[in-house]
Amino acid sequence: MRLLHTADFHAGRVLRGADRTPEIRDALQEVTGLARTEKVDAVLVAGDLFDTVNPGADAEHAVFEFFLRLKELGIPSVAIAGNHDSANRLASLAGLLGWVGTQLVARPTPNPRDLVRTLTARDGTELVVGALPYLPERRIVQLADVMGADVGAWRQKYRSGMAFFLEQLEKSFRPNAVNTLMFHGTMDGARPSGSERDFQFDLSNAYTVSGQNVPQAAQYVALGHIHKPQQPSESVPAYYPGSLVQLDFGEAGEQKGVMIVEVEPGRPARPHFLELSSGKPLKVVRATPDNLEAKLARVQDFPGHLKVVVDVPGGAPLPGLKDRVLRLAPNALAVEVDKGDAGRESERAKREGLSLPQLFERYYRERKGVDLPETLLSAFEEANRAVVDEHADVEAVGT
Known part of the structure; x- marks a missing residue:
């Protein structure tokens, strides 16, 4: 059986005024092309289909067109909601998406069987997917309590709650099937991309899942949430495919792609990363007032979006800086001044x-x-x- 694992579309993302949805749509079309040429049996989408809970029409068109193309190719899919998605909104569409072969798990329920999806490959092999959408800590405690778990000792311990749910999903695994898990969250060992939104991923706190809590019977764990492609731990067959395009300047220079997974019942999965070419590249240019023109001259032919950071120790005013940059680099979406340590300390004092x-x-x-x-x-x-x-x-x- 061959699987394609992708995540973190973030359709509807706007970067400093630039709508990235056309690039994301191109990337999704590239993914469906890979699904066809790689002859995959199913596609797993591990959350964050949209960038906001109320996506625009173009964003919805891009995502739903993706699932329709998979339908045309005869490739079924399983998708879950991420932290950027509206679980209620996606749940209302689950029935419709089911008609095109997409099994969507938007909201967790106290019944673990509601979180399990099964598919059948062309050769008759069954795929079992234990699908857990994004769960904030408060929701995990509520659900675990309803399901009868002893939560008294760990009401605020996220990883213990996640371990409990993963154990419940493991009970649906079958000996003659391909058994997988999919969830949207942060695993121990995950490395952030440096994204401007990585404040959401405080990787040093308790809101992570330990690899030791992943059931050994899971042949592959399809992760979403972190935008940098990676395997958080070599001891667990769990992978982040990363985002489809470089979504913001913290991801500048990262290669984007999807995971292709070859797996059969009872044997270890064989995943490999397949690169995507869609999406404009991002680049950060650092300069000083003295060498600004020279630095920007070197990136005049850059085909993507630029962020220009001008180092000004102490934060001396630079009248007309933005106009000066845009005159030399019209593709600059952001122009920022770095005031250095002294300037940052002064700003911090003003905020106290x-x-x-x-x-x-x-x-x-x-x-x-x-x-x-x-x-x-x-x-x-x-x-x-x-x-x-x-x-x-x-x-x-x-x-």
Whole structure:
């Protein structure tokens, strides 16, 4: 049996005003082409189909076109929701996607059987997929409690909760089938890409899954969430295929692709990484005010997007810097000033004592050049209160 494992489409991503969806759509078309030429029996999509919970029409078109193309090729697929996806939104589409051969698991339920999908390959071999969508810590505690687990000692221990669910999924494995797991989360040993959004992945905290908790009967573990292609641990057959394109400047220079997995019942999987060519490359150019023109002259023919960082110790003002950069490099999406350690310390001191809404107001004013609209401030304050209330609920459960 041959599988194609992909994840982290992030359809709808906008990078510094540039809509990346056309590039992502091209990448998805390339993936379906590889599914055909590699003669795969099934496709596994490990979450983050979209970049936001309310994707635009173009983003939805790109993703749903991908599943329709797989249908035309006669290739079934299993997909799960990631942390960027709206689980409720995807759940409402699960029935429709099922008509085109895509089995979607958007929300976990107390019944582990609801998280298991089975497919049959062309040669009759069965594929069992224990599919676990993204689960925040609070949701894991609630579900494990309903399912009868003794959560009293680990209500705030994410990895223990994940281990419990993986054990439940293992019970669906069959001796004469290909047995796989798929989940959207962070495994111990995972290396971040340096993405500008990697603040979401605090890899030093408890929100990780230990390789020791992965059932030994799992022949392959299809992961999503981290954008850098990798195997977090050599002792576990678990892989991140990474994102389809370089999504932001933290991923500049990374090769993107998918995993092709050859596997048969009872034998170790043989995965290998297959590169993709779609998507514009990203590049970060560092310069000083004195060598800026020379540095930008070297990247005049760069076919992708640029981020230009100008080192200005102390943060002395540089009037007209952005216009100066764009005149020499029209493909620069971002122009930033690095003030050095002294400048950063000064900025940090100015932020001390400010609330999150005040910090957001300041950030908006600095980036947009205008005051934050009252409606947007109200929405931010409401979202901030919701997060504070959720953390308070979790702490109350643990006391």
